[in-house]
Amino acid sequence: MPKPAAWRLDVETYPFAERVTTRFQDLDPHGHINNVAMAAIFENGRVRFNRNFVHHKVAGQRWLVAAVAIDYVEEAHFPADIVVSTGVGTIGQRSWTLLAGAFQNGGCVATCDATLVISGAEHNRAIGPDLRSALEGLRLREPA
Incomplete structure (x- = not known):
């Protein structure tokens, strides 16, 4: 498995950050x-990121995680906090991908790609214009 692209390892790439406290019980x-x-640390960052968009939900919609892929870059250790930085990758008709990096002591320790999909009644499964605009505003683009 190849390493994540170099731009994914830079905390400045991402528009949103959430500090997560590590716990002794997290150790192997x-x-x-x-x-x-x-995975739980990334989940916490993803949920905090998505809470910014809850007001764009249409009645009867649910946002479900369809896929998660985590790439481990370095070991992470207790007791230092981890900063989960997140941005939007691809945006489809009824799904979007969140790209995140976990940073500890200034370095990237892991990356996570999570695909979210809208579920609900047939007439409200599409990403609405307000949500699409908000997601576009936090979109990541690979540097040229």
């Missing part, structure tokens, strides 16, 4: 943050 037998804890 080797003394670093375990995979399940890292």
Whole structure:
């Protein structure tokens, strides 16, 4: 599996950041943050990011996580906090991808791509214009 692109490893790439406190219980037998804890850390960052857009939901819509992929770059350790930085990747008709990086002590320790999809009644499964505009405003673009 190739390493994430260099631009994904730069905290300045992302428009939104959320500080997450690590916990002693997050450690694995080797003394670093375990995979399940890292997934929860990314989940916390993703939920905090999405809360910015809740007012754009249409009645009866649900936003569901359809896929999550985490790439581990370095070991993360307790007790230092992790900053989860997030931006929007692709935007489709009824789904969007969030791209995130987890940063600890100035370096990227992991990246996460999560695809969210809108579910609900047939007539309200599309991304509405207000939500699309808000997502576009936080979109990441790979540097040329």
